[in-house]
Amino acid sequence: MRQDYLFTSESVSEGHPDKVADQISDAIVDLFLSKDPEARIACETLTTTQLVVLAGEIRCKGVYEDGRWAPGAEEEIERTVRETVKRIGYEQEGFHWRTFRFENNLHAQSAHIAQGVDASGNKDEGAGDQGIMFGFACDETPDLMPATLYYSHKILERMAADRHSGAAPFLEPDAKSQVTLRFAGGVPVAATAIVVSTQHAKGYDEGEKEAALHAYVKAVVADILPAPLLSDATEYHINPTGSFEIGGPDGDAGLTGRKIIVDTYGGASPHGGGAFSGKDPTKVDRSAAYITRYLAKNIVAAGLARRCTIQLAYAIGVSRPLSLYVDTHGTGTVDDAAIEQAIMGLSALGGLTPRAIREHLGLNRPIYQKSAAYGHFGRTPEGDFFPWEKTDLAGALKAAL
Incomplete structure (x- = not known):
């Protein structure tokens, strides 16, 4: 195993369009499991400008049986979706929790898949897929995670907490981070590059407001990363493209399951290819x-x-x-x-x-x-x-x- 190298991982915020889709899909999983612990769910979500679409297969006692929804079930699904987007914080012209158009295209689970998974007779319950x-x-960290991903997550978690609390009102929900560390003897010894791109309120891409945004991000990084990893040699790339006012599903479509490396180990480990969110x-x-x-x-x-x-x-x-x-x-x-x-x-x-x-x-x-x-x-x-x-x-x- 190499002992001296550079390694990089990225993270994305809860307001990233793919993460919006993941959170909606898992909100649906939680909703159905709260009704039936043996529910079967495979829920995919598409988000784009003023639109959320659900698609997939379900089986849930008391909610969806024999191809029919129970009274009030569809309304509860839509309410769950809107509450998820509201909690994330989207109240923008291009994506607003109250006014986006919603489509529910969930339908019954395939009987052929169900027969392979369900236990019957002497047959134990099978895996839901190969x-x-x-x-x-x-x-590398107290949580026994790769340091590059650990710090990438923590930067965005802090920024989201500050946005929700009002401590950083100039932040909007969509953001990405990236941390590059130098390893010596297999141990992280220096942060060589930090990248943070964050959606922001109007005007925070120029002059004193832009400088304040950059200073805020650097202060968050300094609070998250151990001091010995940071130095004058650390490169910062904060909103390197300039303006980032249009973000979230209005800036780019989001789909469930497109951030599987962010979800797992930041590239430090192999990945089998399967996403998590939306699945029972x-x-x-x-x-x-x-x-x-x-x-x-x-x-x-x-x-x-x-x-x-x-x-x-x-x-x-x-x-x-x-x-x-x-x-x-x-x-x-x-x-x-x-x-x-x-x-x-x-x-x-x-x-x-x-x-x-x-x-x-x-x-x-x-x-x-x-x-x-x-x-x-x-x-x-x-x-x-x-x-x-x-x-x-x-x-x-x-x-x-």
């Missing part, structure tokens, strides 16, 4: 990605490695994973194959079947909208939220090895 999923953890937890794109993060984080938290990548693979309709792969990148204190055997031998994990994953992490709950901005991983477990970030398996893994 595919490969990756999880990752490293000791029978979809292993989501649940298996969560369990692999959980396992990788617990391995690092247990002191078994400083860096860990885990892959799982599934076939649609088949309950047992086709493969489990562990790579500690030469940082492990025990053999990687031994870790694989220990994982599969833990009764608490139930052989990593889709149902066992959901039961161990408690995934059949309305807990997903919070995950749809600022990353699904590296978050602090709070109540029912982010259970895949717990490190309660570390002791059992150490004991098994």
